[in-house]
Amino acid sequence: MRDTRELLQVLKAELAFLERGGYRGGPRYPWRPNFIFEDSPTCINFKAHTHPAPCSECLLMAFVPEERQSTRFPCRHIPLTKLGETVSTFYEWGTQQELETALRAWLVQTIQNLEQETENKSQSA
Numbered sequence: 351m352r353d354t355r356e357l358l359q360v361l362k363a364e365l366a367f368l369e370r371g372g373y374r375g376g377p378r379y380p381w382r383p384n385f386i387f388e389d390s391p392t393c394i395n396f397k398a399h400t401h402p403a404p405c406s407e408c409l410l411m412a413f414v415p416e417e418r419q420s421t422r423f424p425c426r427h428i429p430l431t432k433l434g435e436t437v438s439t440f441y442e443w444g445t446q447q448e449l450e451t452a453l454r455a456w457l458v459q460t461i462q463n464l465e466q467e468t469e470n471k472s473q474s475a
Contacts (some may be wrong), residue, residue, distance in 0.1 A: 387425040430456040
């Protein structure tokens with residue numbers, strides 16, 4: 351995994367974006383709703399309209415199951431709940447509110463876990 355500090359920065363920025371109502375604001379593209387992760391400023395391709403970077407370079411790939419890493423939108427397959435529900439799952443069966451609630455819980459827990467991991471590493475060094 352890449353530098354944990356860099357990953358923490360991305361996750362905290364995503365949480366801040368979510369809590370500011372970033373996905374509920376005006377749609378980035380008027381013909382479709384905003385997509386979780388993809389329409390966030392934390393996406394490596396947020397402003398890359400002509401030459402997008404491969405998703406394999408995204409820090410969020412650390413959370414995408416290996417068997418889903420080659421899909422077109424790998425971030426949609428990050429398990430957000432203990433039941434394994436993903437962004438894609440909520441797109442199919444859930445509501446925007448349920449998705450945002452699950453995303454927020456996942457972000458908070460993941461940030462806490464990474465901060466604890468970082469603290470444990472610094473104490474043992």
